[in-house]
Amino acid sequence: ALVGYGEDLVYKVEAGKRIPRREYLVDADRVLNANGVIEATWEDVKRVRYPKKIRELGKLEAKAIEIGIFECNIIAGLLQTSEHARELIQARQPPYSPDDVERMVAARLARQSVFDRDPSPSLHFVLEEAPLHRQVGGTMVWRKQLERLLELGQLHNVTLQVMPTNTDAHPGLDGRIELMKFPDGTAVGRSDGAFGGRPITDPKQLRILELRYGTIRAQALTPRASLAFIEQLLGET
Template identity: 40%
Template sequence: MSEPTRQSEDEDPGEAAPDPGSGILRVFGRQLKRFRIRAGVERTEMGARLGYSASTIAAYEQGRRVPPPRFIDQADDLLDAGEVLKEMKEEVARAQYPAFFRDAAKLEAEAVELHVYDTHIVNGLLQTEEYARAVFTMRRPLLSEETIDERVQARLARQSTFTRQPLPTTSFVIEESVLTRPLGGANVMRGQLEHLLLCGQRRNVDIQVMPNGREEHAGLAGPFTLIETIEGRRIAYVEAYKHSRLYTERQSVRELEEQYGLLRAQALTPRESLEIIEKLLGAT
């Protein structure tokens, strides 16, 4: 890749209309139905044996809902699908993400280094379930309850990046204003601050807070993520309304790397940052 991939200006990163991700769901659904019929299993029987309603099985077969990984594993075993369904699990999981984020999610899951700057909300990799639900509930245009559930579970699944091997090096610079904005209410924000303290204690995670009172600031253009792959490729992801994109051209990536280096120098140290999070927690 040498050019930035960008989202069409006609697309909305809020509630995506039918997109390429729905194709894999339809393909998976057809395969699921084919194996179910071949095995002579009715939807009601399959649902009862796996703990799902017949209507949910129908939704999976029709490509209207994203089946969780656990269901795919169980269905493959039950229907003796020879791991055909299991082999589709990764692509099916990516369909949970809005279209504009899918390529970035794949790179994130394989990265050896992730460096993130956030200005409006806590990054998805650091969010609690309650905070993530509040974020998606507030999004406009409104998301359906089903879409909110899928997006929350997808966001939580991304957090496995902190425990996979080899451990990726991750760092976050977060604006102090993000930590004082009580999205979802005081209890939700308290849980989120507690979670940040736990994340900040991981060996491979550095969290730095950019104080509101700083007179020098290198990140006024907005949030971004820097990704390094195991092959040594360096990529930048910049998310903005209707213009989210991946940058692979070296000059563009280098400019954001320079910004991030300055941001880390201007922000509080990781230890100082955890201390200020503790103080904010005490004030909630």
Template identity: 40%
Template sequence: MQDCVDGSPSMRMFGAVVRALREARGGSREDFGVYVGYSASQVAMVERGARMPSARFVARAGEFLGAREAVEAAAEHLERRRYPAWFDDYVEKESAAVSLWAYDSHVLKGLVQTEDYARTVLGARVPMLDDDEIERRVQARLERQVLLTRVPPVSLSLVIEEWVLRRPVGGVAVLRCQLERLLELSEKRNISIQVMPTAIESHAGFTGPWTLLETPEREWVAYVEGQAGGLVLQDRTEVSELFQRFGMIRSQALTPGDSAKLIERMASEL
């Protein structure tokens, strides 16, 4: 997933202020970076408005540049995005969804992640995120989970590859808690969780993960995500194909009951 920033005017303004102060002081990006804990390339990204500075960066930059008040004043105007710009459209549709169906083949969907699991996933990102940025993303991810308990709650159907549930994300203790969380969710009437066994030789999901959303107007849209971002699909033909594909993999996966038994067994083995 990309940075939660997209070169907003406030970021470009902050970066321009920092660059002007640094150049006026005669400091190099390398020396400045050592002081604030950033590499020279990361400093360059901040200066051109392509990277959100951390709170530590702001504080240390003010010290290094001898202009604490100016740097802090510029930082007050920073608009810290909760999500990447390309994710906004999906989040808006997700928050109003009547039904949500998804196939996960690499990592669990954010809607069902525990806090520690989410923190591990976000902490593994390359390029590395700052600690405060990770925490912002974790909290934003957890807040989205109100979708599962609101009134009326979303109708959630998940098909998850077995190997996703066996990867010890965050360590054994974190994985065990995550599996227990899935078991708790599977007991809710509005949630169906199915496991696609690794032993299955072939199934309809080999093209990668995707999500289907039903809007309050009872129309379906799809969402696909890759290394460079995500895309909401509304073309009826494309959505129809993913709809058919999901129906097929749901029939090829274990039943919700058998899936719960498998997840419970995996948790007990940890």
């Protein structure tokens, strides 16, 4: 009653079934007169509140000076609004529990801190046209997502391109491609359609992914034309 959280939530936190938000720890510390001991656990909580796979991806993205992503079936996670992300995650089968859904949404949004880094990394995105038409979550959620794309696409360090559906075949038709480069000159890449979908660091394999990604960017609409295309979609509703 003192912290304003339901008994069920308190039980789940104490039983390790739900990872608390920082606000919960602050409030619990205050009402229990813990003198900062409970609040201090936030540093540990931050490291474990997301699935291990997401934590590792977030670490890589946080260090990268250049990130390039091609998505063919969905809007890239780094570009998603919370509402759009929630709808996609809830659509999975078998379904996740409500708590797991919220954890995954929070994890996806936490990765978007890459846009706030200083110095800014160079971020490139190529999205297939088809997912931009899919009104995930209804018209308002869809419009908000398109507006978010326009907002991010206008940042000085972000390049956003759309691959039109009426284009010729391209190297990304068999799935997602992601490339990340780091300050020490190393890089890591992954492609659904190459090398078993596993992350790769071998320079020869990376050059293959870079060639594929470069070809995709060359076939996509220019950044200016891509933003104009998204604006046109918004204007049609």
